[in-house]
Amino acid sequence: VEEHALLTEGRATVGEAERQYRRVQSLATQGTAAKSLLDERGREWETARARLAAIESRLSDRLIKAPFSGVVGLRNISVGALVEPGDLITSLDDDSVMKLDLAVPSLFVPSLALGMPVVAVTRAYGERTFEGRLGSIDSRVDEVTRSIKVRVILPNTERLLKPGMLMQVTLRKDARKTLVLPEAALMPQGREQFVMVAVPDGPGHKVERRQIRIGSRRPGEVEVLDGLQEGELVVTHGTMRVRPGQAVGVRAISDGSESLAELLKSPPAAQEAGSAK
Template sequence: MNDDITFSAIGTGFAQRSVTLRAPSDGIVTELLIEPGKLFAKDEVLLRLDDRDERLAVELAEARLDRASSEQTRYQQLQDTGVAAISRFEDVQTAFRVARIALEQARADLADRTLRAPFDGVSGLALVEVGDRISLTDAVASFDDRTSLLVEFQLPEALLFRVAPGLPVAASTPAVPNRSFDGQVAEVDSRLDEGSRSAQVRALVDNGEDLLRPGASFSIRLDLPGSAYPSVPELALQFAEGSLHVWRVRDEKAEKVEVQMVRRRAGRVILDGPLEAGDAIVVEGTQRLRPGLAVETLNAAPGANS
């Protein structure tokens, strides 16, 4: 009989990906598109800052690059005819590269006036308003990818060897009564907590219907596979002289076999000991038995099972 068990635990759900949004630069909010619970696609605009200075900087950088490009073309033609000095032509080329870099920087500064969705996800409550002056450190809103939730729970060290990534789990939450959600073990911590002697486990639970929310409590159930052990009827297990034993019939004689109890299940006892499937085990009349005593089997009952 396999020593399979069902383990239950209480855990907390977290979004598969979760960030606190912050503006990429300081400035005054001119447009706010964030709405709690609204789904945004990656790179969709969430917030804009006043960008008048940055737009002017881009126009100025474009004009300077155009002028530098024209100068480079003109001196290239002069260089080809041998009129322009090499040193002057090199200065013009350098000026063109500097102007091009300046334009790239101006465009980057302009892009930093817009906050975009970092991935497909759902925004939380906006923590700023249009007209607010905000800095790089100010939180704008929470942003979650909740297509799947990670549910974290604790697993006792005695069960750690039974759990591995990919093991199926069933999750339920008071927020969605009378429903069970499928998932699987995603990660098992490499360390045990010294106080509780347990490991943190993360289960990935599908949230395709978008019914589950980060922060909710979850009841997690795992069917944990165990090792195969022999089992005998409960009445066959005896205790004497500080140890457990059963009586096995071999060559029509009683043989005392010391065992350790692993678990009780459905009227039988799962044992760890030198028993094999098919061994004849005495269930009744065990008090009168002694090692080597002749035994006559009258009514054969199921003995040791694997």
């Protein structure tokens, strides 16, 4: 409080000293004031400004300004506590964009490229995905882990992600649009793969056994290269209980957003199907 009062007084003194100097300067121009008086008023103005600068400097030492806009965390001190250089007062986070650091096996270094799409998930938000891009790649491979550090940039406009969260990241190399199928629908026979497809048959559907050619796999899903068209109905539950040519009724169609357990609320009256997507 005392320092702020001195600041107000200092500003008033500077203002008054400037007015006195301007007044004497005007008189000196007209030849009615001595140059020595003008010099004296000038020194008084400079002295007042120097004192004001000293007061402002002392106040600035007590004011902590954030270097960027963000969210302030819990404070670690109370009013009146003694603070020394290096003491943690609080935290400040710019959570509009999150930086996610992770280690990638050096085997995949040739596949890494700045700007490549990235998908991240966290258990806190279930199956919700957060999309971003690869922002930077370290210049060295760790000699112990044989991995390289990369930094992923994730937009966080909804402020859902918090610093320190554990996330699972998928780097998408050569992203392409393709058909995928639940792995449970596959019926392997030797090196060949078959699925049961529910094809239209009059007012209902009948089962057709069809050979397909598969590509890459990921947990729970497999890529279909040939043998299916987008939108066809594939039996994904109870495949061993149906036979080619058997009439079936479609009770639930899964698009991958819900599990069959959620779709099938009542006892089954017919076989269930999922669609190739």
